[in-house]
Amino acid sequence: MERALPGGTRGILHARAGLERFHAERTAPPPPLAPFVGFFWVLHWDLRGRAPHRQRLLTLPSVHMTFTSYLTGGATRARIVGVVRDEFVEEIADEGRVVSVGFRPGGFRPFLGGDVPVAALTGRFAGVDEVFGADGLALAAEIFAAPGAEEGLGLLREFLLARRPAPDPSAERAASIVERISARPGLLRVDELAEDVGLSPRGLQRLFHEYVGIGPKWVIRRFRMQEAHERAASGSEVDWAELAAELGYADQAHFTRDFTAAVGTSPARYAREAGADREAGA
Template sequence: MLHPGRGATVISLSRHKPAVRLARIVEFYWLVRWDRRGLPAYEQKVLSHPNVHLVFEAPRAHVYGVDRSLFVRRLEGAGHVWGVKFRPGGFRPFTDRPVADLADRAVPAGEFFGPEVDRLNAGVLGGPADAAGIASFVDSFLLGRLPEPDPVVERVAAMVEHITATSELRRVDQVAEEFGVSVRRLQRLFAEYVGAAPKWVLRRARLHEAAERAAGSGGVDWAAVAADLGYADQAHFTRDFTAAVGVSPARYAESGRAEA
């Protein structure tokens, strides 16, 4: 979530654990509440991760593929939204096509889960935003459709988690070598299971690191950040950050300090 300080004054965001048996495909549940009654609409910007989400929202539930651009959500009135963040690769068993086909798209969830998902959506939105109660309903819904374990899902999730956690990884061939696969095989796996190319996942992970540093207090040595993240020069890093976030790293950091 970009500009987290500003966002915290507008929305309430909480995370919740899924049932233990769902942990192999679901990373966590999330609940967003807001109340803008009598106030202007607010746009929250999100620099997405390489995950598919099932979102219970008005007027109907949707499955969101990996958003490779900047996701913007406009909030008006008062309400809440419940989301299921699948682990990288975790949504693949629910669709009959490569997850890359969902990239940058929001598809009615009924296409994957049938009309029952819209009935659940009405229940999730029709009552209070009771996290424990909603989690229980969603647990039951997904457990009733839990696919057989897929070892490829586990392997792909491990790849993405390793990329995210390892700043030293900067090239696709490094990832392929570490996991003992060819670059071509890695690309096919990511298209089939993740929904974004390994190069995009690498770059997005490093941009998340940069955004977190920019959101911190104090000055930032952007040339050092660019070098730490594997960029050949600061100009290349600045172009990537600006293309993804919409403003330069320096301007993003300045706006964050203004919020504090």
Template sequence: MSASAPRRDTRGIVDPAGLLSRVRFRRHLPAPELRAHLEHYWLIDWDLPEPYTSHVVPHPSVNVVFQRYGPPATGHASAEVAGIGLGLFTHELTGTGRVCGIQFRPGGFRPFAPARPVSTWTGRRVPLTDAFPDATDSPAAVLTPDEDHARVAALDAFLLARGPAPDPAADHAMELVELARSDRTIRRAAQLAAASGLSARSLQRLFADRVGVGPKWVILRYRIHEALERAEAAGTTGTPDWAALAAELGYSDQAHLVRDFTTTIGVPPTAYARGPSVP
């Protein structure tokens, strides 16, 4: 699985207009040898006169994040593995800074760090050396260049030095997550198990080992991303028919959609559609 260009949507970002008006955000494709396992690289630079708090509903993906907060000469640089975030990710940006991230496809991280199940990292942000003990000088190599192409080359070099190792189970997991993402008729874990040819228990084990969360969680997260995108578009396309959307996404009724959206985002979908915000 590969792509000719990185995706351009803002799916998962709460109030994308607010974020993109304050930071320089770009996506880049990795080297061809890596594209089967990665969504893309993402680069952010900012220089803010006042703090801004961003909110993201995470994808079911592991990220490797190289970050510097503060100016190049004196800022603090670090690198970490960000496991799948189970809740809304909220982060305050201040002053100047830079982030260079690697977003793996769901299931794509394990071939680079095969020692532990991907569920080891779920809900956690840990130093990069926890997963890659030899990666002691990586932050500077990635964060120092000002040109995007040089940062992308440094990210390519980091990953190509570490894999990917052949992993048919990871390949299968990536295929199944893509099916859950793209096939709107897959609304329940049992349907995904039937499509996979695996028992429900085997599917659960595969997802824990290679994706990091269960299939039910993945399907629900993609539902919330879709509902968030529909609410975000309400200003130009009109307020969605929430009852119809709930049925389209496989909810038993509108109340269940409203509950999941509110639990994840912090406000009901109708309130978000009136003006993106979170508490």
């Protein structure tokens, strides 16, 4: 009998194969942080005696704050990961863990303060001290010294609760617009979206630059690819020409080019490989 994937695997390419090498778990934020935080997450792996693993991700328009401990060698890394536009591949080896928080689209902007837009972090891996100063470095040291991931998550939650910003209507509006895009993978045009949410195209661009970190055109395209990836990985037979039309493509060739650029292989090949992963893990 085929095993179901756990929740929280969206964006993990070849998730079944990856989860043979690492364990990932997401937890919901406490209610006071829910306007800003999408989820907390932990990743743990033990590949001692096995080959390193390279995991590719199909990223979403979110900022993450990550605390990585390479338990075998003792190295650590604390950083704020802005929206990743292009390919994102992470290699894991030996034994390690990541304690992290994924912010809602728009939800990190209130923590930045001042006039710094989230776009200033896009495509960057900033040290936690760039935003949180010495307090961020102290938090990192505490998380790395914690005996387990759950204790590290508790420290991270308390840190953010102590710095919880005031409600920001623009952050909430940005998040709701991104959710609207996610629910409409056939959406094509920025001007159509702008009219739908009561903004001018330029106003929508400004909101996304300030709060999301990347333009609405990229977000529209990325959620189309997320939908296509999930269909390809589903195990169901897919009519690619029909899916291309459903997602608003003028032709299947254009859809295939976009999918290959985002995922690294054609949709038909990805579906075959996902099927092989399911059979291997059955």
